[in-house]
Each structure stands twice: as C-alpha cells, then as structure tokens.
Amino acid sequence: MNIQIANIIENRSVSDQYFELVFDYSNFDSEPQPGMFFTVKIDGAFGPVLRRPFAFSGWNPKQGTASALIEKRGNGTHWLAGLASGDTLDILGPLGKAFSFPQRGVRPLLVAGGIGLGPMLFFANVLLARSNQGLCEAPLLIAGFRTQSLIPKLDFPAGTLFCTDDGSTGFKGTVLDCILSLSDALPKVIYACGPSPMLAALARYASSLALPYEASVEQWMACGIGACMGCAVPMTDGTYQRACADGPVFNGLTVDWEKLV
Amino acid sequence: MNLTVTIGSLTMKNPVGAASGTFGYGSEYEKLIDVHELGALYTKAVTPEPRGGNPVPRLAETPSGMLNSIGLANPGLSYFISNKLPELQRMGCSVIVNVAGKTQEDYCKVVETLETQTGIHGYEINISCPNVSHGGLAFGTDPGIVEKLTAQLRSIIEQGAAMRKDSCRPLIIKLSPNVTDITEIARAAEAGGAHAVSAINTLVGMVIDVKKRKPVLAMKTGGLSGPAIRPVGVAAVYKIRRAISIPVIGLGGITCTDDALQYLLAGADAIQIGTVLFSNPNAAHEIIQGIWQYMETYKINSVADIKNLLE
Ligand SMILES: Cc1cc2nc3c(=O)[nH]c(=O)nc-3n(C[C@H](O)[C@H](O)[C@H](O)COP(=O)(O)OP(=O)(O)OC[C@H]3O[C@@H](n4cnc5c(N)ncnc54)[C@H](O)[C@@H]3O)c2cc1C
Ligand SMILES: Cc1cc2nc3c(=O)[nH]c(=O)nc-3n(C[C@H](O)[C@H](O)[C@H](O)COP(=O)(O)O)c2cc1C
Ligand code: FES
Numbered sequence: 293m294n295i296q297i298a299n300i301i302e303n304r305s306v307s308d309q310y311f312e313l314v315f316d317y318s319n320f321d322s323e324p325q326p327g328m329f330f331t332v333k334i335d336g337a338f339g340p341v342l343r344r345p346f347a348f349s350g351w352n353p354k355q356g357t358a359s360a361l362i363e364k365r366g367n368g369t370h371w372l373a374g375l376a377s378g379d380t381l382d383i384l385g386p387l388g389k390a391f392s393f394p395q396r397g398v399r400p401l402l403v404a405g406g407i408g409l410g411p412m413l414f415f416a417n418v419l420l421a422r423s424n425q426g427l428c429e430a431p432l433l434i435a436g437f438r439t440q441s442l443i444p445k446l447d448f449p450a451g452t453l454f455c456t457d458d459g460s461t462g463f464k465g466t467v468l469d470c471i472l473s474l475s476d477a478l479p480k481v482i483y484a485c486g487p488s489p490m491l492a493a494l495a496r497y498a499s500s501l502a503l504p505y506e507a508s509v510e511q512w513m514a515c516g517i518g519a520c521m522g523c524a525v526p527m528t529d530g531t532y533q534r535a536c537a538d539g540p541v542f543n544g545l546t547v548d549w550e551k552l553v
Numbered sequence: 554m555n556l557t558v559t560i561g562s563l564t565m566k567n568p569v570g571a572a573s574g575t576f577g578y579g580s581e582y583e584k585l586i587d588v589h590e591l592g593a594l595y596t597k598a599v600t601p602e603p604r605g606g607n608p609v610p611r612l613a614e615t616p617s618g619m620l621n622s623i624g625l626a627n628p629g630l631s632y633f634i635s636n637k638l639p640e641l642q643r644m645g646c647s648v649i650v651n652v653a654g655k656t657q658e659d660y661c662k663v664v665e666t667l668e669t670q671t672g673i674h675g676y677e678i679n680i681s682c683p684n685v686s687h688g689g690l691a692f693g694t695d696p697g698i699v700e701k702l703t704a705q706l707r708s709i710i711e712q713g714a715a716m717r718k719d720s721c722r723p724l725i726i727k728l729s730p731n732v733t734d735i736t737e738i739a740r741a742a743e744a745g746g747a748h749a750v751s752a753i754n755t756l757v758g759m760v761i762d763v764k765k766r767k768p769v770l771a772m773k774t775g776g777l778s779g780p781a782i783r784p785v786g787v788a789a790v791y792k793i794r795r796a797i798s799i800p801v802i803g804l805g806g807i808t809c810t811d812d813a814l815q816y817l818l819a820g821a822d823a824i825q826i827g828t829v830l831f832s833n834p835n836a837a838h839e840i841i842q843g844i845w846q847y848m849e850t851y852k853i854n855s856v857a858d859i860k861n862l863l864e
Binding site for chain 2: 293294339340341342343384513514515518521522525526530531532537551
C-alpha cells in the first residue's frame with residue numbers, strides 16, 4: 293500500500309454511464325488482487341474532503357497498468373470522467389482484502405450487479421487463467437444491469453450470462469431470477485459485488501442452500517486504511533467490521549444486511 | 554530556529570499533531586508516512602470498556618467538510634494497554650491519549666490505569682461526550698462540572714507522577730464549540746488545573762436525504778469537521794487566548810501551512826490536523842516544512858513567538 297501520483301494511460305467511455313480508467317501502476321508496492329480497491333483524491337475547485345474508493349477491474353503486470361470501471365454518479369466521478377491520458381491522479385492503494393480462491397473441482401459462480409462488474413470481471417479473468425493451468429474450474433459470470441445501454445463494451449469471458457431489469461437484452465429479471473433459472477448444475481460457491489439489496493438477496497439464497505458466499509460491500513469511507521472506523525459494516529454477531537481494512541470482501545453469510553441496507 | 558512546543562513538563566519537537574479519531578493509533582499510517590515526524594499523536598478516544606460504535610451510516614460529506622458519528626468506537630482500556638500502547642511506543646513522537654467516558658468515574662478510571670503505564674506523554678480529555686449522570690448533556694457544556702472533572706484528573710496524575718517518581722504528564726482539556734461561551738469553559742479548565750486546552754472539537758450538524766426524507770446518518774446528527782469549521786476554530790482560539798494563560802492547542806479544518814499559521818497567529822501554541830489526513834496523509838510533513846519556511850522568511854526565531862505577532 294502506498295500513495296503515487298499516477299499517469300492516466302487511457303480514460304474512455306464504455307457505456308451510457310460507465311467509463312474505464314487505465315493508469316500507470318508500475319510504481320505501486322504490491323499487486324492488486326480481485327476485490328481490492330484504491331482511493332483517488334478528487335481535485336478541482338472546491339474538491340470534496342474525502343477520497344473516492346474504486347475497485348480494481350484489471351491489472352496488466354506486463355504493461356504496468358491497472359484499471360477500474362467507474363459509474364458517473366456525483367461530482368467526483370464526473371470530474372474523473374473528464375480527465376484524459378497524460379493527466380495525473382493521486383492514488384492510494386492497493387487497499388482491502390481480496391476474494392479467496394475456490395476449491396478445486398467446484399465451479400465458482402460470479403455475480404455482478406451494475407458497476408459491481410469491475411471487480412467481478414477482474415476475478416473472472418484471474419480464475420480463467422487459473423483454470424487454464426488446471427488450478428480451478430472455469431468460472432460462470434452472471435452480470436445484471438438496469439438496461440442494455442449500460443452494458444460496457446468490453447471483452448467478457450465466453451459463456452457470460454447477461455440479465456436486464458427491463459429485458460432489453462439477455463435474461464429479463466434479476467441476477468437471482470437468472471440463477472434460479474439455471475437448469476443444469478446449481479452453484480456450489482458464490483462471489484458477488486453490486487448494490488446492497490442484490491447482495492442481501494444472494495445472502496438469503498446462499499444461506500438457504502448453505503453455500504459459501506463472499507460479497508464485496510460498499511460503504512462510505514473516510515481514511516480508507518482502517519484508522520477512523522467510519523466505514524463500519526454491521527455483522528450478525530452484533531459487532532462491526534471495517535469495509536476498508538477487514539473487507540470490502542466479507543463472508544456474505546455473516547453480514548447483517550438488514551442493518552446495512 | 555526553534556520549532557519545539559512546551560506544554561507543562563512535555564516538550565514536543567514541533568507544533569503539528571495528528572487529531573484524535575483521524576489517525577487511529579498510528580500504525581495504520583506507518584506504511585504511508587514518517588509518523589515520528591509528528592510533534593504529537595493524539596490517539597482515538599479510549600473508554601474503560603470496548604465500544605463497537607454507532608449504527609451505520611456513520612459518515613456524510615458536506616460542503617468543505619464532513620459529518621461523522623463514529624460513536625467513540627474503540628477496543629477499550631485493557632486491549633489498548635496490551636495491544637495498542639506497545640505499537641504507540643515505537644512511533645517516535647509524543648503520544649497523547651484521548652480519554653472519553655459516560656461518567657466522571659469513566660474518565661478517572663482510564664487516567665488512573667494509564668498512570669501505571671509507560672510510554673504515554675499526556676492526556677487529552679474529550680469533554681464533548683454526553684454525561685449520563687446529567688441527562689446526557691455533554692460534560693463540556695457546564696463550567697462547574699468541567700472544573701471538578703479537571704481537578705480530579707489533575708490530582709490523579711499528580712499522584713501517578715509521585716508514584717513513578719517522574720514529572721506530571723500534561724492534562725489537556727479538549728473543548729467543545731457547542732456551547733454559548735467557550736471562554737467560560739476554558740477558564741473552568743484552567744481553574745481546575747489543566748496544563749492546556751485544545752479547541753475545537755466538531756460542531757453538531759445534520760444532512761437530510763430529501764428523496765428518502767430522512768437524515769443521512771443513522772444517528773441523525775454527527776460532528777462537523779474539515780475546512781468548513783476553520784473560521785469557527787480560529788475565532789475560538791483567538792478568544793480563548795485572551796481569556797486564559799495556559800497553552801492553547803488549535804484545531805479545526807486545517808489543510809495547509811497558511812491554515813496552521815492562522816491558528817498560531819490567533820494565539821495557539823500548537824495545532825492538530827484531522828480531516829485533511831483522509832485526503833492527504835502527508836499534510837503534517839508539508840505543514841511542518843511550511844512553518845519552518847515561514848519562520849525563515851519572516852526571521853522568527855521560535856514558533857512560540859508567532860502567537861504574539863498578530864497585529
Ligand atoms: C470498496 C468500494 C469499491 C467501489 N468500487 C467502485 C467501482 O469499481 N466503480 C464505481 O463506479 N464505484 C465504485 N464504488 C463507489 C464509488 O466510490 C462512488 O460511486 C463514488 O465515491 C461517488 O463519488 P461522487 O463524487 O461521484 O458522488 P457523490 O455525489 O459524492 O456521491 C454519490 C454516492 O456515492 C457514494 N460515495 C461517495 N463518496 C463515497 C466515499 N468516500 N466512500 C464510499 N461511497 C461514497 C455514496 O453512496 C453517495 O451517495 C466503490 C465504493 C467502495 C466503498
Ligand atoms: C472520524 C472522526 C473521528 C473523531 N474522533 C474523535 C475522538 O475519538 N475524540 C476526540 O476528542 N475527537 C474526535 N474527533 C474530532 C477531531 O479530533 C477534531 O477535533 C475535529 O475533527 C476538527 O478537526 P479537523 O477539522 O482538522 O478534522 C474525530 C473527528 C473525526 C473526523
Ligand atoms: S474508512 Fe476509515 S476505517 Fe475504513
């Protein structure tokens with residue numbers, strides 16, 4: 293974990309609301325793993341007092357670059373969307389805990405909701421590479437969006453299933469409806485990132501079938517490094533864990549989703 | 554040039570400290586910055602028992618600031634002593650333990666227990682906490698209670714010092730701005746025997762989500778910090794300086810050297826930085842360098858002289 297002023301290599305729109313930010317990662321002190329994130333200082337006039345957290349969506353050690361998929365939400369992300377290659381960013385990372393690898397012989401199900409796609413795509417690509425080396429089964433990625441125009445123009449692993457709320461493409465319905473419609477083998481382990489209601493629904497499903505389930509949780513952050521206790525995530529045992537340092541990837545069966553959502 | 558600051562028996566190597574609650578116990582920042590450069594590290598609040606903290610969300614951003622309602626989440630006194638204190642002892646800067654509680658006994662218990670430990674250079678007493686024996690009104694709003702609490706803590710640390718055959722650790726009372734007249738509380742702290750006061754803690758604030766029609770924070774209100782509160786803090790320090798003669802430590806919204814100098818010119822002997830660390834962990838280093846340069850440019854020999862330079 294360290295802070296670097298990193299050059300932007302590429303910043304391009306990939307769908308209606310999403311853009312892909314690629315930046316120079318050659319000076320950071322450790323490898324990003326799927327599920328980890330970084331924070332960016334937002335400059336510009338009257339920049340906000342808090343950095344903005346984003347999950348890694350990829351890492352290319354040969355080119356020394358890392359990337360994130362970002363949704364335009366408020367001022368910070370709109371400012372980021374306006375930057376171009378050659379501009380620099382103040383980046384702190386890599387932060388947080390990554391997804392754990394599935395056991396051999398178990399096909400991992402990866403579920404992404406909306407902009408939660410970034411880390412899941414990263415994880416899918418890492419698992420694909422591992423499965424090519426015979427270290428695990430190839431993953432199945434299910435990606436849900438509100439509508440077709442949000443689906444980013446990116447390379448997806450072969451066999452990726454798309455769902456849209458409005459049925460404009462792929463399966464019509466939620467990612468959970470899509471999982472339930474899978475007639476062949478049911479999943480044995482689930483990994484997910486997306487809006488909290490989606491993660492909560494998957495937790496109910498996973499717990500009903502006693503499936504291992506890891507979820508990457510979103511929570512407002514201040515320090516991003518475990519010092520301020522601002523990013524607390526409520527657990528079923530009544531304690532709080534820090535999204536930034538103990539997560540953002542948690543055992544989804546131990547998160548108290550009702551208190552989080 | 555002399556950057557050192559003296560508070561009671563303690564000499565800090567420079568006037569820049571990291572504010573309580575924004576810097577944890579230092580270890581989290583160790584990988585990012587040279588913590589030993591700090592004049593002082595003010596720990597997250599320590600309470601007698603562990604506290605999980607408030608329901609979530611605990612944070613909200615505001616124009617030039619933020620609200621927090623962390624709820625003094627901390628692992629409690631015993632864990633602090635066995636796990637955090639050893640880490641703090643190798644930080645290489647003055648360690649000031651921030652103390653919080655629900656009752657007067659809570660504060661006394663924490664300080665009494667810490668008096669038996671080494672590696673602590675002072676106490677900062679957070680009197681913004683609700684006093685459960687007085688209907689939840691903050692300790693820091695009643696001058697009578699502040700004077701009594703201060704006097705009691707002062708006698709505990711005098712006894713502790715005698716036992717250790719050591720000098721008395723400085724007692725710093727951290728003032729809340731959520732009062733009618735902050736100088737009245739500062740006078741009470743001085744009368745009770747405080748070695749210094751620090752000002753200001755956060756201001757009470759609220760943000761409402763108009764679509765959901767409810768407050769953003771689970772606790773509804775939170776503490777406002779960041780540049781938005783700087784003018785309030787500078788004015789508070791200015792007034793306190795003219796009301797008491799013990800050292801004043803200024804904080805609230807400092808982001809850079811000029812902000813820090815405003816506090817020093819207003820009358821502060823030292824400063825702390827909090828919220829700025831979230832966006833710029835290197836701010837302490839930059840401000841220490843900046844103060845040095847200012848002193849060089851204006852031929853000021855000692856940082857302690859700056860408080861007398863306001864026209
Ligand atoms: C671990 C983690 C990973 C994330 N990964 C991604 C990602 O890969 N791609 C992506 O597009 N978004 C991601 N987000 C969400 C992203 O951080 C917010 O969308 C972004 O901060 C919005 O900033 P803004 O200034 O544009 O919007 P604002 O108008 O400031 O806020 C819009 C909403 O964004 C959220 N938000 C704002 N600031 C923060 C903050 N400091 N911490 C947490 N949430 C905040 C809040 O819910 C807020 O209501 C992630 C969040 C977390 C916690
Ligand atoms: C997340 C957070 C946690 C805090 N926790 C404490 C605390 O435990 N004890 C305390 O005395 N002050 C606490 N404070 C207040 C700060 O120490 C400081 O007084 C205040 O934030 C104003 O300074 P700033 O604007 O530089 O942050 C906290 C502030 C923040 C932002
Ligand atoms: S954001 Fe500060 S502890 Fe997680």
